[in-house]
Amino acid sequence: MEKHVLALQLSHILGEKLTRDWIYENIEVPKKEKMGDLAFPCFKLAPAFRKSPQELARELAPQLKHDLFECVQPVSGYINIFLNQEFTTEHTLKQILTERASYGKHSFGEGKTVVIDLSAPNIAKPFSMGHLRSTVIGNALANLAEHCGYETVKINYIGDYGTQFGKLLAAYKMWGNEERVKSNPIAELTKIYVRFHEEAKEDPELIEEGRGWFKKLEQGDEEALTLWKWFKDASLEEFDKIYQMLGVEFDLTRGEAYYNDKMVATVDLLKEHQLLAESKGAQVVRLDEEGLPPCLIKKSDGTSIYATRDLTAAIDRYQSYSFDEALYVVGHEQSLHFQQIKHVLGKLHFPWARDVKHISFGMMLQNGSKMSTRRGKTILLKNVLKEAIQQAKINIEEKNPGLENKEEAARQVGVGSVIFHDLKHDRRNDVEFSLSDMLTFEGNTAPYLQYAFVRAHSILQKGAFDPHQAETHLNDEKAWPLIKQLRAFPQIVEVAYKEYDPSKVAKYLLELARLFNQYYTHTKILQGEQLQKKLTLVYGFSIVIKEGLHLLGIEAPEKM
Template identity: 70%
Template sequence: MEKHIFALQLSHLLGETFTREWIYEQIETPKQASLGDLAFPCFQLAKTFRKSPSDIAAELAPKIKHDVFSDAKSNGGYLNVFLNQSFVTDHTLKQVLTDPSLYGHHDFGDGKTIVLDMSAPNIAKPFSMGHLRSTVIGNAIANLAKKCGYETIKINYIGDYGTQFGKLLAAYNKWGDEQKIKANPLKQLTKIYVKFHEAASENPSLVEEGRDWFKKLEQQDPEALQLWKWFKEVSLEEFNKIYELLGISFDLTRGEAYYNNKMEPTFDLLKEKGLLEESEGAQVVRLDQENLPPCLIRKSNGTTIYATRDLTAAIDRFQSYQFDEALYVVGHEQTLHFQQVKRVLEKMGFSWAKNVKHIPFGMMLKDGKKMSTRQGKTILLEEVLKEAVQKASINIEEKSPSLKDKSEVAKQVGVGAVIFHDLKHDRRNDVEFSLDDMLTFEGNTAPYLQYAYVRASSLLTKGNFDHEVTSTELGDSLTWPLVKLIREYPYVVKESYANYDPSKIAKYLLDLAKAFNKYYAESKILESDNLNAKLTLVYAFTIVLKDGLALLGIETPEKM
């Protein structure tokens, strides 16, 4: 609110040359709190007004007047304003307490629908740490979208088709053991898949066998189809165990194969628009004008490729949901693919293609290298989650042996640690897998945040706080840093969604918890004469912290 008011007042004072939007973007937060709460740099005004930035700031300072500001000062070319702490504290806490579930909520998404393509593991392969990123980033973005008023459709677009499944079928035909696979499906299927690639490096003819098996699958060969359905069923059973542990659900789970018999209309439209061309026996859409390589639509042997299915899926999704945005939360190595798909959709005449967006993210690395199933270099997410929960359970047993629901709390803490370790990083960056860092229960971790929530909840219990009887009359300067951070929450939510970046929420929550812990350490809350007002602030903190963690998909135990 105060940033908008500051920008509005400056736009009136500076005239039409500088728009309110431009002014708003220039406003920043001083590095030192003693300098003020907001700052406007006047350097870019010097040429227009033919005065020094310092003189401009000095002339503007006395003209800044509003209940939300207590003072305005010139400082080295900056116009710094101080907020009225009493006014802002009262306004902020009343905003939080009026309807805690709506604090931080925005309505700019009302009436709009967003479809998210996320997670998308491949069948017949264990759920690796590599697929964690798409899953938790996509889920957090969906939660942020809901917080901003959008209706969200989360789609788990399972990788159940393509040449790799031809290789798997060929591998099973050579080395498959039905009983072993029934006993441990994904481990055994991965084992023969890796063996196929090892053997193919010595005997290239195996690659052709894999292609032949995929062609059989496309032609609905009974044997190939039966094996493929079996592999898919056992895979989904295993995946659902992971999703349940993560607390993540989908509105639609659908594989690539769903579109096998739905691609002809796509081919027909491509032909009708004159977009298909033959290239070395294959059919492509040229994208020379877009400075992109041709998009392969059908291979020379007649088989389709995932671009064909993605085009068909995108058309189907728009017909089903009339989406305002379609977000593909997929690793950055697929950037070219999505550029091609989007351009082909635009060439096909779909105006909504402009709202198809690839949300890329970095890789999960092990020792600086990409994890690879075909090389047998993967870290299984299920094993990591189990170890995280086990470590949390050991810590709880040592520190709180009488705690009720210890197993549930251990799950909340362990799983939360894994999710937060991923989401605290900017999604565009690679993340180095480190079990030790992930399971550290101190520092910049989910357990640190969860413990701050538990500590605050304990204060409320000990102080007999009644959330129906609150006070916002806080005169203690120690409260101000915490109040300011609570006030920032709606802005951080908006920025996090605008950038599709959950790490902004994660970093904000760490700052929020640190501010609370500092306040807790320096202010004798339970011994205060102003107990109700201080507990009201603590209560507001718990509301924001719990809501922020929920946006990331992390639960908050009441006790630890």
Template identity: 70%
Template sequence: MEKHYIALQLSNLLGEPFSREWVFEQLEFPKQDDLGDVAFPCFQLAKVFKKSPAAIAEDLASQIDHEILQEVRPSGNYLNFFLNQEFISEHTFKQMLSKQKNYGSHSFGKGKTVVLDMSAPNIAKPFSMGHLRSTVIGNALANLAEKCGYKSVKINYIGDYGTQFGKLLAAYKLWGNEEKIRQDPIPELTKIYVKFHEQAQQDPQLVEKGREWFKKLEDQEEEAVSLWKWFKEVSLAEFNHIYNLLGISFDLTRGEAYYNDKMETVVHQLSRSQLLEESEGAKVVQLDEFGLPPCLIRKSNGTSIYATRDLTAAIDRYESYAFNEALYVVGNEQSLHFQQIKHVLEKLKFPWAENIKHISFGMMLQNGKKMSTRKGKTVLLQEVLEKAVEQAKINITKKNPHLTHKAETARKVGVGAVIFHDLKQHRRNDVEFSLEDMLTFEGNTAPYLQYAYARSCSLLKRGTFDIACADTSLNEQEAWPLIKQLRHFPEVIRQAYHDYDPSKVAKYLLDTAKQFNKYYSEVKIIGSSQESKRLTLVYCFSIIIEEGLSLLGIEAPAEM
């Protein structure tokens, strides 16, 4: 509210070309209390008004209406606004109590659809820590989209096609043991896949065998298709177990192979539009005008490539969902690929192509290096999740041996620790795998947030709080930093979705929990003369932490 109020006043005073929207984006929340509650930098006004920023701040300060403000103070090149704490505190409580979990919601996505391509593991390969990022970042973005009014469609675009499956089929024919694979499918398939790549370094003929088997798969030869279906079936069963552990579901699970009989239509479209050219026997679309290499559509041996399938999938998704945004939550290394896909669709004159966005993210590293299935260097996500849950159970038993539902609480805490360790990082940064860091139950972790939430639940349970007659008249200096923090939640949600950056929510929750714990240490809540008022603040804090964690895909246990 206050940023909109201040932006409206300033834009009216400043006039053209300084719109209310522009002023709103410039407003900041100072980190130091003595610099006010909201600050406006005056640097960009100097050229227009031909005055120093400090002089402009002085002029503006005398013209601001103080209805919800305690004071407006120029300070150097900034104009600092101090809010009326009593008015803002009561307004915050009433707003949060009326909206509950809807607090922080927006309507700018109302009537719009966002489609997310996320997770996308490859069949017949283990679900490694390397797949965690796309899965949890995509899930958090889908939740944020819903919070902003969008309808989200989560698509798990399974990697079930391509030359790597020709290699796997070749490897199975050379070294596969059906009985062993039926007993322990993914580890055994991974073993022969890794062996294929090791042997191929000494025997280049193996690579050709892989191409041959992929051609058989493309030509729908019975044995190739039968093996491929088997590998896919056992893989999906493994994946679903992990998704259940993470608490993540999808609106649509579809493999690349779904588009096999649909790609030819797109190839014909490219040809009719005179975009398809031959290059060394292959079919390509030139992208010179964008400064990009050609987009390969069909290889010289006639087989398709994943660009062809992605083009077909994009068209199918628009026809199915008429999306306003299509977000591809895929690693940084695929940046060129998605630039090519977008520009080819633009050349086909699809106006919606501009709404395709590559939501890139850094790699999950192990000892500073990329994890790789073909090199046998992977950390299995299921093992990490199971270890995290076990460690959570040990820690909970030490701290609260009589806790009921211990196993369920340990699952929420352990899985939450793994998810949060990823989401607190900016998505474009690489993340070094560290089981020790993930399982630290103090500091900047999910368990720290979950414990703060559990503490708030305990206070509410022990105290006399009744939402029906909650006292919203709390006005004390110790509470003000936490109240201000709670007010920032809607803006954090808006910015997190705008930047496609769940880490903004994670960092905000950590700051909020720290303010709550500081407040808890400074004042007596239960049994104090201000108990009812203070419990209203505790309840509002609990709303924010529970909802914020939920947006990140993390559950908040009421007891720990």
């Protein structure tokens, strides 16, 4: 709020030369408390007003007046603003208590729809740690979008088509065993898929065999379709178990194969716009002007490629949802692909092509290398989640053996630890898989945050706090850092969504929990004066940290 007030006042004072949005973006939060709670640098104003930054600061500072501002000082070309702590504390706590779970919500997304493509595992392959990133980043972005007012559509675009399935069909025909596949479908299909690639190194003709089976699948061969549907149904059943553990739901689950009979219309549209060109027997859309290699539409053998399906899917999604944004939460190794898709859609004169955005992320690494199913180098997410839950249960047994519902608490803590380990990293960075780091229940982890919430809940219970008796007029210097952090939550939500970066919420929550624990350590909350006021602050903290965890897709147990 105070940044908006400051930006509004400065824009009125400075006139039309600078917009309120520009001023808002340039307001800073000083690193040292002695320099104020907010600061505005006048250096960028100097050329436009032909005055030194120091002179501008001296002129502007006396004109800034508001109940929020305790003191406004010009210092070395900066305007330093100290907030009125008493006024700000009361306003912040009142707002949190009034809005509760809605605290931090925004309206800039109201009336708009965002479609989010996330998770997207391939059938007949294990749901590995490599699939975790798209799933939890996409789910967190959907939660953030909803908190900003958007209507969200979460789509799980299953990889159930393409030449790799021709290879799988070929592998099954050569080495598959029906009973073994029925008893353990994913593991058995992965085993023969890996074997296919190993033997293809010595026998290149196997690759042609795989292509032949994919062509059969595209042409509707009965045997190929029957096997493919069996593999798909078995895979989806396994995937659903993982999503249930993660607490992730989708509005639509749809495979690439859905667009098999719809791609003809897309190819016809490309022809109509005279975009198709022949290249070595294949059909492509040239992107020379964009500085990109051609986008392959049809291979020389006439089979389709995933670019054709992605173009068709994008058109279908706009026709179905009239989205304002279409986010593809896919690894950065697919950056070129999505650049090509966006430019081809633009060449088709779809104005919404500009709203198609690739939300890239780094890889989940194992010993510094990318995980790969075809090389048999992968770690199953299901196993990691189970181990995390088991470790959480052991910790709970050691620290709180009398706890009721241990199984449920262990699930919340264990799953939360896996999700948070991913989301605390900037999505653009690679993440090294480390089970020990994931399961550490101290430091920058979900259990650290969850325990801060548990501690707050316990304090409120011991103090018999009644929200209806809340008192917001707290006068406590030690509470000020925590108040400022609570006040920052709405801005963090906005920035996290606009930059498509859930790690901003994760890092915010770590600092929030640290400041709460600091306050708890140095303040006798249940003793002395201002009891109800201190409990109101604890209650406000509990609301914000619980909602922040929810945005990341993590539950907050009341006891652990």
